[in-house]
Structures are given as C-alpha cells and as structure tokens.
Amino acid sequence: MLQTDLSKFKGIIVAMNSCYDRNGRVDEGAVGELVAFLAKRGVKGVYVGGSTGEGMLQSVEERKRVLEAVMAAKPLDFTVIAHVGAITTRDSVELAEHAESVGADALSAIPPFYYRISEHGVEEHWASMMRASGLPFIIYHIPATTGFSLSKPLLQKMLAYPQTIGVKITTPSTxxxxQFKALGGPDFLLFNGPDEQLLAGLSLGADAGIGGTYGMMPELFVAIYEAFRQGRMEEARTYQTWANDIIAELLDMPVYGAIKEIVKMRGVDCGQPRLPLEPVPADRLPAVRKLYEKMMSYVEACGAAV
Structure with missing residues (x-):
C-alpha cells in the first residue's frame, strides 16, 4: 500500500454540493463560502465532484474550476478527495492529472457507466487514473447508479495497486x-456511504463517512462519529436517529434541490441543482422550511449534549 498518512481520511467527510450562480455557471465564491462553513463545523474534509457535487452533469472544465475553488479556500489541515470518475477514461485521466496538480489529497472514481464494461475493463479504467497520478486512490462502489457491482475478486486485484487505499461503499449491505474491510486488512480504509446507516457502518469497520446530507447538518454527523469513537453508543444512536428523522422526510422531496435550499437557509447560497435534477417547487418551500427548523432543533440539542 502507498505510504501516506491515513489519519487524514478518518472522520466525517462531506460530499460537497455544487455551487452555481443565477445563470447556472460555477460560482467559485459560493464554493469558498461553503468550504468555510463546513470547516468551522468540525468535518475532516470534503469529497468533490461526486453525486451530490453533480460531477456527472458538469463539463471537465467545470469540474476543474470547482476543485480549484475548493483548494483555494480550504484550511491547511482540511482533506480534499477529488472524485474524477467519468464515462470516458480520457476525461478521468485528465481530471486525475489536474487533481494532483492542484494538491488534492486523493482521487476517487466510480466505474464507467451506461455501457456494460467487463471487470477487466473497469480495472484498466481505474488503473489508468493511478498511472496518471501519484495520488492515493479510493474506489467508489455505488451499484444502484452505475449498474456495476464491485466483486471481491476484482477488489483483490485492485489491492495489488499500491495507490488503492480504500473503498467508498454506498450500498445497504453493512x-x-x-467483507471488504476483512479483505483489505486493518489499514485498508472503508468509507460508509449511506448517510442513514453511518453508525452501523462504523460498527462493522468503516473508518469514515462520506455523505451528501452531511453538508446541511454536519454537526449531527460529527457528533455520531465522535460519540462512537469515544464509546458513547447510546448517544451515537440518538444522534443517528435524529439524522434519520430528517433524512426520511427529505426523501419525499426533490432531494438535491431540498439539500441546497436548507444549505441556503444556513447561510450559503449554492444556487439551484442542474437539470435534470429537480429544484424544489415554490409550493413545497414551506415544507422545506419546516424541515429546516426541525433539523436545527436537533443540531442545537446535539450541541448542548456535546
């Protein structure tokens, strides 16, 4: 395995929202504001250009601009993982080279999607990114959206590449x-993906969490992680239950649009999600406001408890 400081990846890492201006262009100023907002609330770092970051809906140049804005705004001890996955290996390699050039801490990538690519093809796709960069590499396993499931034999092959340091796993199966943790060994990093089961993932070996709803209520997820780490399981369960109460209502809304509205209510205007992701209709905004108020009651109670 690549010699790197693995501690920089252990903790709460926010799958960061994209930020656009009123004309739908990348808003570097808002990106910086969002990084500052998150850094002040104790998160370990950010995951840039993934599902919540709308990376698949942006051009290569837009993805570079977002990452550059993050790097310009981040504190010194703030971890940045650049998701560089794309449908073409060429674009992924270009993004990997760029991520290294601007100082990102690690790369991550989904497998290529839409086409039915063989395991050998996926391995070569990921290996191409590693050959283009000296950065640590984190596999992103999210079969519900990519249609490709990471098998244990393929993971075993990927472990032969020294840059492969972990897997971000977004499936319901803890x-x-x-099993991935057991295969990789104690120094192999597992990043829990489903926000609603962070505590379950930590209990079965996850070293960290990467999640999209973390960005609107980072305090709750930091509290879950710290309570678990300190052995205060009853508190951790309480905080996870509070987070899940919010997530359950959020899932009845246009999720990405609602997250952005709540982040806006917290002081950072990230703009609207890029179509075809749906914004929140005007008649649903009162429900989002009500959800925000409930969420903030939990955030405040969490702060008082901690």
Missing part, C-alpha cells in the same frame, strides 16, 4: 462493507 455485511458487504465488513
């Missing part, structure tokens, strides 16, 4: 998470 058993699969535990």
């Amino acid at each position: 058993y699969e998470l535990q």
